[in-house]
């Protein structure tokens with residue numbers, strides 16, 4: 001077998017990575033090999049990586065990841081450096097996003113170079129900053145899979161996606177409720193609900209975030225600090241139609257119960273965390289599902305491929321807008337402090353690191 005020189009080049013290269021050294025252990029920046037793209041994979045120079053709650057939860061609770069040291073980071077934006085066999089849609093120099101795979105170091109974003117699967121990678125517009133693009137993969141996947149993954153109805157409302165033929169505007173005139181609209185996931189839920197035609201689109205947030213949520217497509221922003229019964233009454237004043245689709249992007253006990261009380265018979269409530277609604281409160285005619293945002297996994301992949309096939313056009317047309325960004329200082333070294341901030345709670349912003357900044361490995 002003939003080995004191409006870029007493969008040897010890549011294999012010999014080292015890079016900086018933020019390592020979670022052991023289960024519930026500490027983070028430190030270390031040196032690991034640059035991965036080599038296999039068939040249908042691309043090697044991406046990571047210019048920006050966004051932080052997600054799952055990253056601090058993995059460290060705090062020892063969940064999801066089995067092998068250490070572990071590289072985390074699900075939201076990858078950068079430049080294609082090299083492509084593996086059979087990759088035809090991308091070439092070196094392409095600006096792209098992809099979603100990291102939790103538990104697979106080579107496919108993770110808190111490092112300078114990551115792999116992506118070609119069918120789950122999308123080009124981003126020339127005018128879009130890497131830092132903005134990095135806000136999208138996990139949040140958009142979670143919103144999309146929760147609403148549209150008909151391949152796995154136990155985790156999704158199973159609606160027709162707006163990027164499929166006849167999907168655009170399909171739910172025109174039907175009301176939609178998104179609890180937690182100013183969260184990263186909530187932003188994408190609102191935008192997808194708009195593309196699906198839902199109206200009104202009612203969301204909850206701190207009211208100082210209302211202008212940005214109205215700009216994304218929400219029609220009504222209610223104060224998330226109001227008592228559940230007050231929110232219910234306000235929503236009842238906005239629409240008397242049956243609310244058949246609700247996405248709870250917060251999914252604490254209070255929001256889950258509010259959402260369930262709002263849900264019409266025959267409707268679907270999508271949660272982002274485990275269902276903790278008391279069984280005795282439930283009726284068989286109202287579905288409650290918890291989304292699984294891991295787009296690579298078998299029951300999600302087909303919908304993921306269809307989303308990524310459409311994504312470049314959705315971004316180019318401005319139909320999907322990124323989250324608001326705050327860039328963390330210090331490259332990978334800045335990530336642990338960012339995760340602490342995320343755990344304490346952020347408002348309407350995605351924290352983003354730049355792995356190429358302050359690289360500690362010579363020659364890269």
Ligand SMILES: NC(=O)c1ccc[n+]([C@@H]2O[C@H](COP(=O)([O-])OP(=O)(O)OC[C@H]3O[C@@H](n4cnc5c(N)ncnc54)[C@H](OP(=O)(O)O)[C@@H]3O)[C@@H](O)[C@H]2O)c1
Pocket residue numbers: 052053054138139142179180181182183184185186204205206207209224249250255271272273290291292293294342345346347348349
């Ligand atoms: N199941 C999955 O696969 C999956 C995937 C991704 C995320 N998640 C989970 O989804 C949750 C959201 O993630 P994220 O990254 O979108 O979070 P995030 O951006 O960090 O969420 C912060 C936002 O939450 C809002 N918020 C907090 N409490 C609220 C409440 N009671 N009502 C309404 N809004 C509230 C805040 O709103 P204001 O600042 O406006 O007050 C803030 O803007 C996390 O628990 C995460 O672990 C699950």
